[in-house]
Amino acid sequence: MLKPRQMSRVLVVGHKGILEGTVNALYKTNLFHIEDFIEDESGLKIGKPFGDVDTLSQKLIKIRSIATFLGIKDEACNTQKADAVMQKLNSTLDMLEKDVSSKTEKKVEIESKIKELESLRRDVLPFVGIPLNLDLYRGYESLAAFAGVIKGEVEAEISNITGSYELFSDPKSGSIVLFVPKAYADAVSKSLSGFGYRELKVPDVAGMPSDILSMVESQKESLLKQIESIDSDVIALKSKYLDFIQASNEMLSIETAKSEAPLRIATSESTFLIEGWVPSDSYRALEEEVTRATDGRAFVTQQEIEHKDEPNIPVEYDNPKIVRPLEEIMNLYARPRYKELDPTAIMFLSFPLFYGMILGDIGYALILFILALLVKKMVKSDAVKPIMNILIYCQISTAIFGILYGEFLGFPLASLEVHHGSEVIVQPGLIPGFSTINLFASPFGGEMITYPVHRTHLVMTLIVATALIGLIHINIGYVLGFINENRKHGFSAALLEKGSWLVIEIGILLCALGYANVLPSVMTYAGILIFLIGFVMLLKGEGIKGPVELPSLLSNSLSYTRIIAVGLSSIYIASTINNIVFEMMWPDSFGIMTVFAILVFIFGHALNTVLSIIAPGLHALRLQYVEFFGKFYEGGGRKYNPFGYIRKYTEEK
Numbered sequence: 017m018l019k020p021r022q023m024s025r026v027l028v029v030g031h032k033g034i035l036e037g038t039v040n041a042l043y044k045t046n047l048f049h050i051e052d053f054i055e056d057e058s059g060l061k062i063g064k065p066f067g068d069v070d071t072l073s074q075k076l077i078k079i080r081s082i083a084t085f086l087g088i089k090d091e092a093c094n095t096q097k098a099d100a101v102m103q104k105l106n107s108t109l110d111m112l113e114k115d116v117s118s119k120t121e122k123k124v125e126i127e128s129k130i131k132e133l134e135s136l137r138r139d140v141l142p143f144v145g146i147p148l149n150l151d152l153y154r155g156y157e158s159l160a161a162f163a164g165v166i167k168g169e170v171e172a173e174i175s176n177i178t179g180s181y182e183l184f185s186d187p188k189s190g191s192i193v194l195f196v197p198k199a200y201a202d203a204v205s206k207s208l209s210g211f212g213y214r215e216l217k218v219p220d221v222a223g224m225p226s227d228i229l230s231m232v233e234s235q236k237e238s239l240l241k242q243i244e245s246i247d248s249d250v251i252a253l254k255s256k257y258l259d260f261i262q263a264s265n266e267m268l269s270i271e272t273a274k275s276e277a278p279l280r281i282a283t284s285e286s287t288f289l290i291e292g293w294v295p296s297d298s299y300r301a302l303e304e305e306v307t308r309a310t311d312g313r314a315f316v317t318q319q320e321i322e323h324k325d326e327p328n329i330p331v332e333y334d335n336p337k338i339v340r341p342l343e344e345i346m347n348l349y350a351r352p353r354y355k356e357l358d359p360t361a362i363m364f365l366s367f368p369l370f371y372g373m374i375l376g377d378i379g380y381a382l383i384l385f386i387l388a389l390l391v392k393k394m395v396k397s398d399a400v401k402p403i404m405n406i407l408i409y410c411q412i413s414t415a416i417f418g419i420l421y422g423e424f425l426g427f428p429l430a431s432l433e434v435h436h437g438s439e440v441i442v443q444p445g446l447i448p449g450f451s452t453i454n455l456f457a458s459p460f461g462g463e464m465i466t467y468p469v470h471r472t473h474l475v476m477t478l479i480v481a482t483a484l485i486g487l488i489h490i491n492i493g494y495v496l497g498f499i500n501e502n503r504k505h506g507f508s509a510a511l512l513e514k515g516s517w518l519v520i521e522i523g524i525l526l527c528a529l530g531y532a533n534v535l536p537s538v539m540t541y542a543g544i545l546i547f548l549i550g551f552v553m554l555l556k557g558e559g560i561k562g563p564v565e566l567p568s569l570l571s572n573s574l575s576y577t578r579i580i581a582v583g584l585s586s587i588y589i590a591s592t593i594n595n596i597v598f599e600m601m602w603p604d605s606f607g608i609m610t611v612f613a614i615l616v617f618i619f620g621h622a623l624n625t626v627l628s629i630i631a632p633g634l635h636a637l638r639l640q641y642v643e644f645f646g647k648f649y650e651g652g653g654r655k656y657n658p659f660g661y662i663r664k665y666t667e668e669k
Contacts, residue, residue, distance in 0.1 A: 017361050020352055020653070021334035024299050025321050028290040028306060030314035035288045036066055039277045041309035042290070043270070046660025047302050049293040049330045053282040063278025063288065072275055076268040078109060082116050083261050086254040090396070096263035098666045105264055112257060123246050126239050133239070137232045139217050143225040145186030146193055151222035153193065160201035162194040163218050166211040170194075173211075177203050191216065262665040270661055277659070293330050293656070329354040331653035339364045341402035341409070349641055350651025355503050357496050359649060363640055364409075366489060370636035372413025373482070374583045376471070377590070379425035379621075380628045381414035407629070422452075422468025425621055426590025430468050471584060478580040486576025486643065487521075490569075493647030494518055500648055512557025514648070516550050521569070523547030572643045582635050586628060593620035 026048065030038055042048045055062060083089075142165065143150065153161055167190065174181050174194065181204075182195040196204050205213075221228060282289040294302050303316045321329070331351050333343050335358070342364045352358045375381070385408060392404040422429040422445070430445040432452045445451075455465045461476030471478060494517050501510035527543030529535040554562035593616065600613040645651075 017335055017339070018357050018359075019334065020354060020356075020358055021332040021656075022296040023293045023321075023329050023332070023354065023656070024296045025319040025325065025329075026292055026294050026299065026302070026316065027319055028292075028314055028316050030288060030310060032283060032286055032288050034310045034313050035063070035278065035281070035283075037309050038288075038290070038306060038314050039066075039274055039281075041306045042302075043274050043277075043660045044309075045298075045302050045305050046658050046662060047294050047298045048290075048659050049656055050277070050280050050659045051291045051293070051328070052280045053289075053291070058282075060282040060284055060289065063281045063283040065278055066275045069272065069275040072268060072272045075105070075109060076265070076272055078113055079261060079265050079268060082109075082112050083265060085116050085120060086250055086257075086261070088254060088258060088261055090398075091258065091262070092396075093259045093262045093665060095664075096259055096666050098263075098267055098668055101260065101263045101267055101666060104260075105267075108257070108260060109264070112253075112261075115253065119246050119249060123243060126242050126246075130236055130239050133232045133236050136219055136221070137229060139219040140221075140225045140228050140232070142186075142189055142191045142216050143193070143218075144229060145189055146184045146191060146225070148184050148193060149222065149224055150219060150228070153218045156195075158198055159195050160198045160204070162192070162196075162204065162208060162213075162215075164192065164208070164213050164215040165190045166192055166208060166213050168211050170208065170211050173207050174204060177207060259665070266661075266663065266665045270663075273659075273661070292659075294658075295332060295656075326354055328654065330656035332656035333358060333360065335360050341405035342367065344402045345406065345637065345640070349645065349649075351653040351655060352649070352651055353653045356500055356650060356653070357648070359496065359645070362492065362496075366644070367406075367636050367640060368409045368413040370579060370639055371410040371632045372415075372417040373579050374632035374635060375410075375414045375586060375628050376417035376421045376583060377423045377425065377586070377628075378415055378418035378429075379423075379427075380625055381411045381418055383625055384414070384629065385411040410633070420467075420469055421471055423587065426587060426594050426624075428468070428470065432466075432470055432473070471580065471587060475580065475584070479577050482576045482579040483573050485579075486573045486639070489576070489639070489644055490572055490647055491518065491521070493644045493649075497648030500650075509557065512553050513562075514557075516553035516557055516562070517569070517647075519550030519553060520547055520566070521550075523550055572646075575643050576639060578635050578639075582631050586624065586631065589624050589627070590621065593617065593624065596620070 028038060028042070028048075042050075053060070053062060140150075143163075153163055170192065171183055174183065174196070178196055178200045180197055180200075184193040185191065194204070194208075219228070223231075278288075282291075299318060306314050306316050331354055333340070333346075335343065339361050342360050345363060345367065346352070346358075346360050388404045388407040388411065392401055392408075395401075418424070424446055428443065428445045429447050430450045430452045432443045432445070452470065453467045455467060457463075458465050458474065458477040460480050463474050463477050465474070465477065494514050498510045498514040498518075501513050523543045523546035525543070526535065526539050526546060530537050530540030530543055551563065554566075558565075597613045597617045597620075600609050600616065
């Protein structure tokens with residue numbers, strides 16, 4: 017569980033006459049990760065595809081194009097027989113292609129006309145307030161026409177230039193149409209520029225602007241109805257041919273992948289050689305299937321894995337089903353290397369733990385839990401489900417800490433006595449009769465540990481607690497780093513590079529306890545000695561880089577205090593919303609303000625719910641990626657990508 021699935025290097029060799037049968041067998045097992053062959057000086061060449069792969073590829077492109085046009089994605093449908101699909105493939109594909117092409121062309125043509133009408137409408141709109149036929153704006157030999165938008169009244173200015181003019185204007189839009197003799201065109205143009213004149217494009221149509229707009233709206237409505245009709249036909253086509261399209265897409269994808277497989281394989285004049293990887297526990301199943309399919313004529317063997325092969329070994333996770341959703345978070349960072357520990361199982365515990373410690377509210381946990389279940393049920397995407405499962409894990413943790421903190425949408429569940437000097441104020445809780453129980457005095461900040469744990473009254477204690485949790489988490493990282501280094505470079509390198517940090521921490525701890533008289537004072541000197549030993553080990557293991565990073569031990573531990581900081585911000589936002597709501601309702605218990613108060617409560621907590629997904633998630637993720645992974649994890653492994661396909665829409669012949 018803490019390491020990737022064990023892989024075996026496999027070589028498959030045989031006569032070229034059985035290559036296609038071998039490829040079919042490998043594809044059927046869906047286990048063999050093929051290493052693409054690159055031609056070298058060995059004399060081996062890349063193989064040639066089986067059959068007419070170009071025709072298969074063209075058909076696949078056509079069917080995917082049709083699926084895109086019809087809006088078909090990864091949708092559930094009835095399983096089809098592969099041979100039945102193959103028999104009707106050509107005729108049905110040709111018919112669908114013609115039908116879809118005609119509808120596509122028709123829709124594109126209509127959409128183009130709609131765009132032209134919308135463009136015409138934009139051009140005509142400024143002239144609606146001017147009662148003049150658009151055909152009268154042009155075609156004059158002795159007159160100059162100005163059509164545009166101005167700011168202010170221009171008629172007095174024009175009359176000073178010439179008394180021979182005709183002016184039409186629309187005060188609402190600022191549009192004008194001005195006709196003057198051409199002899200005065202330059203002077204008028206200069207005068208108009210002083211009024212911010214902006215020329216308008218005059219549509220090349222005839223008629224009154226209002227009539228043209230009515231015609232445009234009428235034609236657009238007619239065209240939109242035609243598009244609706246086409247869309248209805250598309251929906252009918254999708255419903256009728258969904259099973260066929262999904263099945264043929266799957267079948268053509270499979271056949272194309274198998275036909276192109278020789279392009280990844282080394283061949284000579286008479287033989288072939290396929291090199292790749294298979295999970296060690298599945299090697300026998302692969303060998304048996306290839307042997308059966310080729311009547312024992314293909315030679316399948318395991319090869320010894322050499323040190324130089326390690327970077328090329330594909331990596332497949334090996335986690336229980338409940339842990340697998342966290343693999344999505346690992347993939348966001350980097351897949352582990354083959355000989356590296358896989359921390360997914362540890363993240364399965366720590367990520368929801370930190371998330372729950374930050375949010376810790378029963379109300380928000382219930383809201384987000386229900387939301388995650390609904391999204392998981394409604395959205396069928398394989399990419400969304402793991403994320404929703406992670407959110408569900410986090411809400412279980414949040415609910416547990418919500419019970420520990422005694423919080424529901426920012427309200428305390430239990431009443432609490434607060435001392436202000438000699439005055440005692442009782443803060444009521446949601447549950448009548450449920451009072452806070454004092455447990456024991458905290459050694460930090462003179463605070464009292466209670467149940468429920470009121471975070472706002474235990475800030476110093478929780479800061480220290482989260483820092484200690486961080487220290488434990490970081491040291492788990494050092495232990496994992498020790499194991500990784502031991503695997504890669506041996507015990508000595510692991511002890512110096514990772515073990516030295518543990519020795520340094522022991523030295524600091526003994527020194528602090530001795531100085532505080534928790535242990536005999538002589539332990540202070542023992543701690544200093546152990547610290548110096550660890551320092552020399554670190555210097556030898558990591559060079560000067562190690563001592564330079566010593567302050568990060570403290571800073572990384574303190575980074576975990578963001579757990580309490582971000583958690584408190586969520587509490588204060590929720591309690592502020594609640595206080596605003598009560599202040600709105602207090603003077604008018606059953607009036608209009610009550611309605612507004614309810615709206616503020618809903619929208620305020622809805623916003624905080626969104627923040628409750630983002631902030632705890634990001635900060636919990638940062639603690640994993642930066643503080644934890646930085647102590648041991650490299651990543652960068654290749655994804656295991658087996659040659660094959662699990663059929664969903666077709667059954668084999």
